[in-house]
Amino acid sequence: MKRFFITFALFLALILAGCSEDKVTPHDRLDDYFKLWEEQSFSSMYDMLTEEAKQAYHTDQYIDRYEKIYQDLHITEIQLHYEKLSDEKIKQALEEGTATIPFSASLTSMAGPIEFDYEVTLKQAGEEEEKNWFIDWNPGFIFPEIKDGGEIRISTTEPKRGDILDRNRLPLALNGIVYEVGIVPGQLGDNPEASKKKLASLLNISVASIDNALNESWVQPDLFVPIGKKVQESDQALLDQLWQMDGVMTQQTTGRIYPLGKAAAHVVGYVRKITAEELEEKDPERYTENDMIGSTGLERRFEDELKGEKGVKIYVTEDEKEVATLAMKPVEDGKNIQTTLDITVQEELFNSLDDAPGTAAAIHPKTGETLALVSSPSFDPNKLVYGISQSDWEALQDNPEQPLFNRFNATYAPGSVIKPVTAAIGLQNGTIKPEEELEIKGLSWGKGESWGNYEVTRVSEANPVDLMKAMALSDNIYFAMKGVEMGGDQLVKGLEQFGFGEQLPINFPISTSTISTSGTLDDEVLVANTSYGQGEVEASVLHLATMYTSFLNNGNMIKPILLMEEEPNQVWKEGLLSPEQATIVQETLRNVVTDGTAGYAKNASFPISGKTGTAELKLTLDEENGEQNGWFVGYPTEDQDIIIAMMMEKVQDLGASGLVVQKVTDVLEAIKE
Template sequence: MKKRIFMLLILILLVACSNDRVTPNERFDSFVNDWNEQKYEKLYDMFTSEAKSTFSAEESVLRNEKLYNNLNVTDLKVTFSPIKDDDLDAAMDKGVAKIPFRVEMNTIGGPIQFNYKATLKLEGEGENRNWFVDWDPGFIFPDLKNGGEIKYTTTEPKRGEILDRNQMPLALNDDIYEVSVIPDKLGESADQAKKDIAKLLGVSVESIDGKLNQSWVQPEWAVPIAKITKDNEKVKNQLLQISGVQINTVNGRVYPGGESTAHLTGYLRTVRAEDFEEFDESKYAADDMIGARGLERLYEEQLKGEPGATIYIEKENNEKVVLAEKEVENGKNLTLTLDINLQEELYDSYGEDAGTAAAIDPKTGETLALVSSPSFDPNKVMYGTTEGYMEALDKDEQLPLINRIVSTFAPGSAFKPITAAIGLENGVIKPNEGFEINGLQWGKESWGDYKVTRVSTSNGPVDLKDALVRSDNIYFAMQALEMGKDKFTKGLHNFGIGEDFPLTYPVTASTISKSGEIDNEVMLADSSYGQGQIQMTAIHLATAYTTFLNDGNMLKPTFFTDEETGKFWKKGLITKEQVSTIQDALRAVVTDGTAKDANNDKVKISGKTGTAELKQTQEEKGAENQWFVAYPTDSKDILIAMMVENSHESKTESPVKKVSNLLINMKR
């Protein structure tokens, strides 16, 4: 019995003393782990009684957490050097241990690192006896130990601008007007005043009330309601007649090209939660602007820049101790190869018509214009005074919000020179060999009722030049069948159809078909004259034509001025002799063929027309998209591919007249 009692006393004694054997190294390791994981609530429980009596949780742990959040602390790393065995026994006996540690972190002001020393004390009785950390503000930053306040300043970067090849702005930072309302000064007719303001700004009264009722608003404070561009001077003056309205000049984003460049530049909007799936949330405040579409979105990170910041401790004597400092990095400008004058002329030529166009320098590969019509005004989207502007655009049957620059379309007969090049290269097409073609329709018995149709009959055999001049579908269908799908498909791949297009401004890849293959003879025949399921962007079609102006080599297009020009995307597609054959035919298309409307006495033009009929069956009468791809015959210094949608409903001119007029104006 005595033996059992003795063993029980020994066990109780061991339990009571077990925490005495927890080393300061082990205890501080737990402290550091919680610190690294930012489990601040656990840290305070490990403070010494003296530290707890001196500093509340709010003054220590919660302050630490708030500071870390304000300073955007990331990559926090706390490490320490454990007490060596030789010194550990002495520390255990004294009940006091000193452990050096190091803190490293990244902040809005850049990296911060420091060394400090922690004092741990053995406290408590029985099961509660343990090592506790004698915390002081130096654990946050050493210079805080003897007092001071952490402060920081930030400098917002200037957003990079988007410029054309001649440094003309397409998106720039400029003065705009910020319209504010002072609630106290609206007067007795406040409701009517808000209605008048809403009407002039194109917003709802509810949206104004929502801003005036924000929690921070004081009756005598000016509350920002909207922003308008400087060209809205009339609206500005009318607003200033309303009691309680205040207008200040602030900096904003402005798009001088308006509708003509909207699909390229895009615009800005207030950052949203879903943006952080793509961009770093730590780099944005709640009311920051971010690219919403176009180049503003695609190159958001380059355009935005990096804010500058200084983190410092301000002492009681106003002494400043700088902890970290990062210079502001303004956003980078984007300089495009585009020419804003050409861009605007090409866009304006559409009038009320829908479509897309691309212009390229056939000697260098520089993209000179990319147009999508109809369009929208990014200035009105951001600062508009038209109520429901975006809703009206969304309901517009011509789909002005669709970016046709990046979209693919059936190229129609504008594709025939590519088929000609493929056939010449593989030896199936012989330029002077004529085909006997009778009537306006042709087909094989195995096709059933399906027929290939041409627009006019021929007098005698049809050769390559005649087929291009009169745009003979039957000739090209016959030649494609003679080639077979393998040779024809190989030729399409040689022209980059079916692979990513190498333009820095991303566009949809042109395709042979939905499956990527030519499945049957009918599809092969239709594909030869740009129907079937062939789909191309305007810029790819324009680029393909550079083959005929560069001795059979297709240029690699460029979009930014810092890209190397004059490089080839595809080499050796046809020979110089074959190039000459196609050039002669393209000139004859204008002088004697389907593009006679482009023939004039002011500038010689070469090119190829195309009509793509949009229908599901041969019996249908579908809408037609008309193409014209052309260049000045002599100078060969610009190549334009233009498409007009639903050309039967065109309210202005055909693409042939639009392009020829533009080329004539350029030569004046």
């Protein structure tokens, strides 16, 4: 009998155990709740609350509040963990209809990780067959610090934008003192309309824009009202006039300053207020609708580094007093960008162009350091940052000389400054032999009807002509003959070895130099014209300066760099010609000055070498007269510490390339005094 009772008891225990396994446990419900929480499914989470919790916290205090807090704090990567209750405690919970389970929470926020420990109480409810567990929720589940009240606050600290510096750490762009102009409406005096007109005239803005600011709903007679205009500290004359006006005040703040103004506007760029389209693409934790962003130039290229990271603090207040910090990310100021540019070279080159349309680049031929990138005419970036008038903006846009256009980023027909490159290609592939003399008679040459009676022309008559004489006199016919002799495929191959059709390897957007619209030279006339820099060939001014480095480095072309942190002396293209051949090209470039087309450079106090070029901008091959762009690429023959490439537009009545030789020579003298 005793054995019977033991067996029956075991049987009953198994039945009860089986029944308990069918029931929903607190663990099951908590797993479901935590899964929804990690997915931020707040509506579904609310359905799992006890009736008491729902009575105490309506949907706006739960769903809406959760969503707003998590959105405002950019909460992601929610991870929730708990230790399961023992079998004994589960049994007790089933009997009592309540269970309390400690848990830990880990969240990622805009200010960094937030971690906390809390406990959840689950209660059973419902009819016997449909009993389930529900969460007895309170605001401590959001953050324990607000369980009994309190408000979550966010404070941000704006990073200081990094400076842009030249090679000597002199500023190209920095954060300086500026003054925000505003009005105290109640102090405008007896004739407010006259005061507004005078102020509008001084600031080059409209009276309507002033009225718009003064008509904002928050404006009071005794409050300072900004009118959307800032004035640099250096503009002392304007500030003095503003400070003498009744009701006009300024508040000191910081803003972007560009010390070189027009001289470096295209390379440095400027900042402006971020657009709605840009804001959608940017990280919302880094940018708001009131932020400034790099618009052009270095300001745009290195926006991520210059911007920095905002400092963010998430904290809790009670009665306007801070009682707890939930997370804090310290501010990270933007990184300073030190370039290889040289302010002296930049200004000298820009000023030498005297607002005429043109461009120039300077590079150290041994290190590859870019010393200057110039585009003329230009604009004052300071005006664009602090509010240019509509009329002034339209004047910039409508100016036929295109001051907003970045010429050093563009490509142009190089004219005869490409001839040393053609010579290098010919020397390397054996087409050109320095001592070989060509019989060239007259001022024109062609192949008759097979060329459609088209003829290549030259300026100076000489016969016979070798490489040295051809370079000195810039003989188009000599180079056309040699181009045709080597053939289009060989010329294309050589130009590609010099980087044509390839992105210039520099940390700045520069248009790619091109051989032709198709990338090939399958027409003999096109081959002839390309060999001396006409046809369809185009190059950027920096690429041209870079190509000449191969003549000064035993046939190796140096990689151009723009940042001081980059490794100098890197070879971009190796073995373009032998050291002996490079020396030959150097000798021809010196001869261009001593006995050729760059005679003005003989006036310098030190020897200069280089090559002139005149690119004719003709719409058709048979057009007689067109506009001309003048070129000169030059360097100090002995020091070889700088190469300057310069192009000036529309020089046909100004001395053509001779004018450019003069400009480059004078700049070299100025910077090497």
